Amino acid sequence: MTGSFRLSKSPVLVGGIGLAIFLCVLEIAVETGMVMELVVPRPSDTFLAFPPVQEDMDLVGNFFVTLGMTAASTAIALSIGVPFGYFLYRNRRYGIAYEGWLAAAFAAPTVLLYPLFLVIFGRTYLTLIMMGFIPGAIPIVIQTRQGLLGVSQTLLNVGRSFNVSEREMFWKIQLPSAVPTIFTGIRIGVMYTLVNIVAIEYLIDFGGLGRIVSEMYFRFDTPGTYASIVAVILVSVFFYWGFGRIEKWLRPV
């Protein structure tokens, strides 16, 4: 078959080639002065900055710190968000009453509350986890409720006609039906969690990758700054991929 056929078969390869082309264009743009090197370093310099940043600030270790904080926040967001979404679905009045508030809360820049959290939890990992959890939980609550509201009446009737218990109705019909919608919420939530955690790390100079970004930034080490930002992107790629796998496992089609 032709090359284009094989390309369309492997999205990772297509994505990789796109990224490579973008980086080459950027490299040339910086080289020729179209882009100021102080603002955007050469991709090759960013690449070369990894070893020194690793040496200096333990990039890999801090990658896992940020990843772990995000995972912990997301775990809490899920264990509170899904049941609360279910509650709002079951109690229609509360659902209608809180929907607008939740949407408004989601739009609020909760990251600005960090001084408050510092007072409560101190300059600790708990502050990071709690501040990551709040923006992560809101879309999970909203999407869980939406997903459950969207379950087809016919599928519910199938369950009822087979006399299934309420418990099984939830686990075997409502939840699987709602999985795609809930996972949209989880994906949005985990991104907000990560952004918040990195932002707080940056602001309070504590924790994982955000602290490194801040450090590199204040040293005017632009390639180092970019290298640590790439590490943040890799955390987000990890979660995006991971939740994709979990969703695929729960809902194969």
Place this chain on the structure above:
Amino acid sequence: MADILEISEVSKTYDLDGENPVQALDRVTLDVAEGEFVSVIGPSGCGKSTLFNIVGGLIAQYEGSVRIDGRAVDGAHRDVGVVFQEESTFPWRTTLDNVAFPLEVQGMGKPERDERARKFVSLVGLEGFENHYPAQLSGGMKQRTAVARTLAYEPRIMLLDEPFGALDEQTRMLLGDKMLEIWAALNQTMLLITHNITEAVQLSDRVVVMSFRPGKIKEVISIDLPRPRSSEVISTPKFGEYVGRLWTLLREEASRGMVEAEAELAAR
């Protein structure tokens, strides 16, 4: 044979907003004998699905009574299985897991329920598609999956709400033969909603003709054709007579229904 199902004076009015009540059923009375095959035919919107949902225990508020074996029905009854008009397979389950669903919720172990489900999968002619997901099946195959799933529940009364509505005439006839085979093999009482006169005559002991809004029983016609039947009876003269009679009855209702529907559209 004794009546397994007695529907007496059942009326149902939908009143969503309290302003535009729609009377879907008006004093419907029908007794069905054990092992009987009864078709219900009538214009779109005459309340057929509503009647099935009431018998299936899915609609709680209605007037009149539904009895099974002489006892009033309250909620979904163990002896009643429903195949819904709308797409009702679980998209996240394979054909086999869809069919095994009622057995799974009854607490049957996996090896046993898979074996049972396999039997019903092959009964509806879906061998080889056990591990396919609904998205990988045609519309007719999905409906057959839904039929097999309800069969696996082994209800004494099967309510089939236009299970083959979206199929072409030829496939529908062959599936009709299949339904007759299954019916003969499993000895169930079958109630089938259909829009298709030929199908109704081909399959049934009796055909219930319903009238348009409010849904009432207009006439019940006994089909006196020899059993066992197959789609070949279609070419007999007696078959043609039944079809003719049903068509005359339905034409009035259908045209009345269309006029009303058009008037409704125009009023908007």
